[in-house]
Amino acid sequence: MEYVQERIATLHEFGEGNGGRETDLASNAVAAVADAAVVVPMTGRELESPAAERVLGELERLEPAPEAVFVPVRAEPERIGPFRDWLDSFALPTRVLWCNAPGIDALLADAGLGGEFGKGRDVWLALGPAADAADAVVVHDADARSYEAAHVHRLLAPLTMAFEFSKGYYARVERDRLYGRLFRLFYEPLVRSLADAHDAPIVDYLGAFRYALAGEFAATADLARRLRAPRAWGLEVGTLGDAYEVAGFGGSAQVDLGRHEHDHRAVAGDTGLEGMSREVAAALLRVVEEHGVDPAYETLPERYLSAGDELIDQYRADAAFNGLEYDPAGERNQLARYAESISPPGPDARLPRWTDAPFEPADVLAAARPWRERRIGSRSQD
Template sequence: MEYVQERVTTLHDFADPVPDAPVDRAAVVVPMTEREHASLAAERTFATLERLDPGRVVVALRAGEGRVGAVRDWLSGYDLSCEVLWCDGPGVGALLADAGLDGARGKGRDVWLALGVAAASEQFVVVHDADAKGYSERHVRRLLFPLERGHDFSKGYYARVENDRLYGRLFRLFYAPLVRALAERHDAPLVDYLDAFRYALSGEFAASGSLVRRFRVPRGWGLEVGTLGDAFREAGFAGTAQVDLGVHEHDHRAVSGPSGLGDMSEQVGAALLHALADAGVRPEFDALRGTYREAAATLVEQYAADAAFNGLDYDRGEEREQVAAYADAVRPPGADDRLPAWDDAPIAPAAVSEAAREDLEGVA
């Protein structure tokens, strides 16, 4: 246990706190896929939210037409003020296409839709995934706690240690060494900000509704980094906190294949580099890639020592292979696919809610 403060306010778990927080003025956004529906982790999540009773729950659902009815009916069994946004529904798709916002689908797009709806009705918004096996009402309360105390943005952090192994590989072996490499080559406040987070790729954060309406969200797996770039621009160091959420157990992904960590690293890297470009940071990529490899090699040895100290299994060779795979993502990003801030969007959140409601009504 430690009590070190970072450049952003860091709130530690010293005594398993369940702080007072404005839960009744908060909307909780939960992105969920059809495969997570009725899982033990999802059941725990929504049963906990039922007891917590936030102002609103908005589920950003990615599901095929043949499954969406079962998910809707399952969610209706919880005593919650819950709105289901079927993000793949035909009416939602048509609404986006008519507004010139059609494009790639992904987690970021789903969450962006839900953020607009959530921020339109509640003062605060909390976002978290539905796959945490140890989910607790503490998580929402801790994330909300800083928002009534001078902060506009709050990020969760936690340990990813399961089955006697270190996880969180995309953060440990891609994001962290890449930000270290950027810090070595660029003196920029945004890089310092990105380096201040203990788990920058966590899916758990909270923000004021006014800040949420100014987020420009990447469509895919760059969601978490994209929000950090905008949080820096709008809230800065003084308006940001990070909160200890304990130990989390999540689903794990393979490195290769669709939606694997390799694919995710490309999207995370692109989102990070677009945020840096906004701040005037333009790396020389061949040199940055070499510095990234050096930083990652150092971290592999540090993680190996930490694992040995704690009696954990650790495969240096496997970790180095992942670094080699991630290095390909250190390259100029493609086109910027961020969705617009809701304050500037050509559609209204009410129109999204209406389209999603009609889509759900059309499903048996």
């Protein structure tokens, strides 16, 4: 247990340290659920997966229920029907958005926003309707096998204390190994190498988050409308860049969500961590450039590798201290792979703030529902 603060407010889980007492803050966070919308992005592989089943089952336990649970789904046409039927089986106020529906593709293309798609685009499509429906928006992934309903309360708690943005952090320790590899071995050493060369507030802000690539965050509806989402895996970093502009150090907080167990990706390939590192790098470097930092690309990969080497020595000591397996050579191999991702970001293809969007959230809801309207009991609102 520790209680160290970062440049942003860091809210810890002290376990039984409060004697199990119910606090006013906890009560406020529970009550805030009724005025919040939850966004849970999914792809076809989440259909009836154990992790997604757990997430939705835990959300059913929330009392009061959230204003709405938006599920942006990217799935093949033959799977979207079964997906909706499966979601309807949960006692939740779900609103399903089929993110690759023909109507969505046409809506974006007509607005000049066609092109690459991925998690960022899916979440962005839901953020507008979610911010219209509620005072606050909670976003989290559907692949956490350790997910608990209390995570929604914890993410919302800072918003009841006048913060505008809240980010989750947690330990990624599974099977007697350290995970969270893209954060540990790419994001953290890259930010450290920038911090060593630049005394810039934006770099301090990006370095203050204990798990910057976590998919779990909460924001006021106003801040959610002002996020410019990268279209794919750069979403988490892009969100931090906009949160810095809107909320800054004083309006941002991070909350301890304990230990998470997630699905794991291979390292190599465009769909692995190697491919994700390119998108994370582009988002991160675009954010710091926008705030006046010159990354000095000619030396940045070398500086990144040096920072990564130092961190690997620290991870090795931490793993040994806790009796965990650790493979320094394998981790250094990942460093070398990720270093290839460090280059100037290409053209800016971020989606606009919803405050500047060329269409309304209602247009997205209509375009994402090509099926016949129906209701099952009182659960489905789509």
